[in-house]
Amino acid sequence: MSFGERLSKALHDAETSQSELSRLLGIRQPSVNAWVKDKNQPETKRVAEIASALNVDAGWLLDGRGDGVGSLMTATLGKFVDNPSDNSTSSWAVENDLQQTGAAWQIIKREQQEAPVRVGVICEQLGINLVEKLGPDSLCGSIVKDGDDYTITVNSMHHPNRQRFTIAHELAHYLQHRHLIGDGVVDDALYRSNLSSKIEREANTIAARILMPDHLLEYIGAQEEDDMEAVALRFGVSRQALALRLGQITFD
Numbered sequence: 001m002s003f004g005e006r007l008s009k010a011l012h013d014a015e016t017s018q019s020e021l022s023r024l025l026g027i028r029q030p031s032v033n034a035w036v037k038d039k040n041q042p043e044t045k046r047v048a049e050i051a052s053a054l055n056v057d058a059g060w061l062l063d064g065r066g067d068g069v070g071s072l073m074t075a076t077l078g079k080f081v082d083n084p085s086d087n088s089t090s091s092w093a094v095e096n097d098l099q100q101t102g103a104a105w106q107i108i109k110r111e112q113q114e115a116p117v118r119v120g121v122i123c124e125q126l127g128i129n130l131v132e133k134l135g136p137d138s139l140c141g142s143i144v145k146d147g148d149d150y151t152i153t154v155n156s157m158h159h160p161n162r163q164r165f166t167i168a169h170e171l172a173h174y175l176q177h178r179h180l181i182g183d184g185v186v187d188d189a190l191y192r193s194n195l196s197s198k199i200e201r202e203a204n205t206i207a208a209r210i211l212m213p214d215h216l217l218e219y220i221g222a223q224e225e226d227d228m229e230a231v232a233l234r235f236g237v238s239r240q241a242l243a244l245r246l247g248q249i250t251f252d
Helices: 003-013 018-025 029-036 044-054 058-063 091-110 119-126 160-176 197-211 214-223 228-235 239-245
Strands: 129-133 139-146 149-155 185-188
Touching: 003 029, 003 044, 003 058, 018 029, 018 044, 044 058, 044 091, 044 160, 091 119, 091 160, 119 129, 119 160, 119 197, 139 160, 149 160, 160 185, 160 197, 197 239, 214 228, 228 239
Parallel strands: 129 149
Antiparallel strands: 139 149, 139 185
16 A cells, blocks of 8 residues: 555544544645645654554554554554665664654643643653743743753743743654754744744644644633633633634744
8 A cells, every 4th residue: 555545544444534634733634635645745753643643553654564553652663774875864763753753742642631731741751851941031942952861941931821832842843853953942932943934833833732632622612612711721821822723823
């Protein structure tokens, strides 16, 4: 089977629509449709998120190895390629990154059972150091890699809701852009860094999904009768962050 055929099967088995998967991933539905029709294929790092959402093995989804059943935490990913002369990212590095990302999403999902989502606990369980530090108002936070260790720093002067979104934003960099972190990614008040605006928008989208997962949005929205102020309060986020999650605004 092709990648698109495997994805189509996984969607069918999980009883998940293309539009629902696109919402889970924070992308447009035509992108998912293009994957299903084999017109395009997601980046390798995105495969772990898709596999986690559909509860299939990332290795199977990527190249057809295994039977496609099981969670990412227990999946054993086969070697995709073995070409030491290849100058691209090593296959073992790709496998390891898929495993780490998949396992991280499983930890996040366990903390998404009630609101507000405890981003500090997520960092602790991922082994990420979390530090509050005084800084100028324009500086929101950063994520830095030191050897195998990661540290997220947030501005201690900011409102707790703003700090929570900053932590989730830096967690998004850890999940999706780990290969770009290097000596550190520093984000200002508009969550802009030395990374491209596309990457920053992606981190904002993932951060909003971490803090406000679909099932809690539906449940709390119904409880609060879609009162935006009350829903934002329950999630421990700003109205702007909630609007971002609902697709009503975007950060430029």
